[in-house]
Amino acid sequence: MEEGQTVAAGFSTPTLFTIANDLTQMEVIANVDEADIGQVEEGQRVSFTVDAYPNDVFEGQVTQVRLEATTTSNVVTYEVVINAPNPDLKLKPGLTANITIYTLERTNILTVPSKALRFVPDASLLEPLGITLADKLPAVTAGKKLVWQKKGMVLTPRLVTVGITNGSVTEVTDGLKEGEEVVVSLTSMAEATVAPAGEKSPFMPQPPGSNRKK
Known part of the structure; x- marks a missing residue:
C-alpha cells in the first residue's frame, strides 16, 4: 500500500506472518454451555488437559467471560477466556483443550x-x-x-x-x-x-x- 491510498474493506491481503508476543503466557478460549455459564466467574481455578500430553494436567484461571453468544445446531455457548501459564512451552497455539472449571471449592469439611x-x-x-x-x-x-x-x-x-x-x-x-x-x-x-x-x-x-x- 502507498501512503494516501484508499483502503476498502473488500481488499483481501494475504497473511505473511503470525507473531506471538509471549508463548510462556497462553490463553485457552473455552466454549461453555448456556446451562453452566451462570456459575462461571472471573478468578475461578481451572484445570485442563490437551491431547498432545494426555498424562499432564495444566492449571489456569478464568480471566474473562464474554457476553456474545454463539449458536451451533441449536446449542448456545459463551466464550470464556482462561489464562494458562506455559513455562515449559509445552502448550502450542491451536491445541484442543478439555477443561474443568472449579465453581466452588471447600476444604477441611x-x-x-x-x-x-x-x-x-x-x-x-x-x-x-x-x-x-x-x-x-x-x-x-x-x-x-x-x-x-x-x-x-x-x-x-x-x-x-x-x-x-x-x-x-x-x-x-x-x-x-x-x-x-x-x-x-x-x-x-x-x-x-x-x-x-x-x-x-x-x-x-x-x-x-x-x-x-x-
Missing part, C-alpha cells in the same frame, strides 16, 4: 457418601439377618436428611444437616462426627455395608473410594 442419604432400610430384608430398626423415627424437617447407623444388630436413624455436594459425596455440617459410620447399602444377606464420615473437600479430585482425612 466433613462428608459422607451421597448413597447414605438415599438408603432406606427394608424391614422384610433385615429381619432374616436378625437386624431390627429403632422403634422411633425422628421427624425430618426442612434442611435435614436422614442417615442410618448400625449399632450392633440395630439400625438407628440420625438427622444430619447437609451442605453442598458433587454427586458422589455430600457435606455434613451438623449431626455427625468424623469417623462415625453410616449405612450406605445392603451388599449381601450377611450385613449392612457401612462407610465412615471423612474430612475432605468434595470438590477436589480424589481417588475413587477415598474417605480418609487429608
Whole structure:
C-alpha cells in the first residue's frame, strides 16, 4: 500500500506472518454451555488437559467471560477466556483443550457418601439377618436428611444437616462426627455395608473410594 491510498474493506491481503508476543503466557478460549455459564466467574481455578500430553494436567484461571453468544445446531455457548501459564512451552497455539472449571471449592469439611442419604432400610430384608430398626423415627424437617447407623444388630436413624455436594459425596455440617459410620447399602444377606464420615473437600479430585482425612 502507498501512503494516501484508499483502503476498502473488500481488499483481501494475504497473511505473511503470525507473531506471538509471549508463548510462556497462553490463553485457552473455552466454549461453555448456556446451562453452566451462570456459575462461571472471573478468578475461578481451572484445570485442563490437551491431547498432545494426555498424562499432564495444566492449571489456569478464568480471566474473562464474554457476553456474545454463539449458536451451533441449536446449542448456545459463551466464550470464556482462561489464562494458562506455559513455562515449559509445552502448550502450542491451536491445541484442543478439555477443561474443568472449579465453581466452588471447600476444604477441611466433613462428608459422607451421597448413597447414605438415599438408603432406606427394608424391614422384610433385615429381619432374616436378625437386624431390627429403632422403634422411633425422628421427624425430618426442612434442611435435614436422614442417615442410618448400625449399632450392633440395630439400625438407628440420625438427622444430619447437609451442605453442598458433587454427586458422589455430600457435606455434613451438623449431626455427625468424623469417623462415625453410616449405612450406605445392603451388599449381601450377611450385613449392612457401612462407610465412615471423612474430612475432605468434595470438590477436589480424589481417588475413587477415598474417605480418609487429608
